[in-house]
Amino acid sequence: MMVVALALTACGGGRQMASDSMQAFDVEEPLAEASAPPAAPGAQIAYAYSVSYAFDRRTVAAVQGEQLALCRKLGPARCLVVRSTLNTPGPDDHIVSDEAVLLIDARQAEALTRRFDTIAEAGGARRSRREVVAEDVTKQMIDADASVRAKQALSERLLAIIRSGNGKVGELVEAERAYATTNEELEAARATRAALAQRVAMSRLTIGYVFNDMPGGSSPVAASIATAGETLSTSVAALVTFLVAAFPWAIVAGLLLFGLRRLARRRGWRWPWRRHALAGNGRAPLGDGGTGR
Known part of the structure; x- marks a missing residue:
């Protein structure tokens, strides 16, 4: 009976039948109705920004370097460089694309992108594209938080059973296995919650740099005639x-x-x-x- 109880507990089963031999080992996960529901949090929105700059001069390296230097100066809590690429164009290279990916403080995203625009314009570039994508992760945050609380309560009950030493050896072994499995699930739930919180707190900013000095500019016909x-x-x-x-x-x-x-x-x-x-x-x-x- 102890094994059945533990199996139902690990799988999030329903309420078990009460008996004198099982009262000390009742490790059922608490139902959502058992405790007062937490206050509904505000909307959790994860923003992602994408900006592209067009260059007709070989100033991509200088502009990107200044922007990344500003990001590093703000510190990883406000701006973090995730990835950056820089290709040095040769004498025969007329079109070169580069990229930088940053994580920026969501509360300062607009102000920081404007500062990046100012740096790019000073380097002779123009902003050719800007995109903002918003994703509502409120439900995912609530689910992740509820999963963490439930797994935490279950882990504490299993640990109390193991420490008490009550029950048969086989039952205690099953309790230890259930405890290890529950802790793994608890860590996974915490990681999911942390990742969602990170997405809300830090917005992803993708910056594209396009160098193009082809004769005729962006007109295909003019470029063909010129070349x-x-x-x-x-x-x-x-x-x-x-x-x-x-x-x-x-x-x-x-x-x-x-x-x-x-x-x-x-x-x-x-x-x-x-x-x-x-x-x-x-x-x-x-x-x-x-x-x-």
Whole structure:
């Protein structure tokens, strides 16, 4: 009976039947109605921001460096650099994309993004895109908090049973196993609650940097016309490369064909269609007893 009680407890089962042998081991999870419900918290909203800057000058590194320096100066409690990428464009690179991902204090998100805009504009960039996404995680927070409280109460009851030493050895072993499982679930519930709280407290900010100095700007037609000379030279270079690569093989193929023709003339070989043509003209083909004339 003790094993059944523990199994029902670990699975969040219903209320167990009371008996004299089980009263000391009643470790049922408390129902939600057993205690007064907590005050309903306010709405828990997790915000995510996305900003993109367009550059026509090679100032991406300077702008990104200044923005990240500002973030680090504020400290990890207000701004944390999660990831950043920076590609140095070469002489032939006209379009390069970089990115930085930050976690910023949700209460100061708007003010901080404005400061980032000011830094970018001072570096010759313009903001080309801005997006704000809000997700209501209130229900998830309530569920996670309720799960933590329930698992905590169950863990304390199981621990009291183990410390009391009442019951058979097998029952106590089952209680210890249930206690270990409950603690694992409790830690998972706490981690979920902490992650949700982190999402609400710290907003995710993704900054995109796009460097583009293509002639013609963002117009595909103007860019094509401006780069027509480069495209033509690239095509000619590809053709020259092909001819240089094919030239040795063309010589080998010509020598092989020349050798085969000489051998065919010496042996008197003729293609079938030539034999029929010579026979129609009354001339015997070479190699068939005729002179070929």
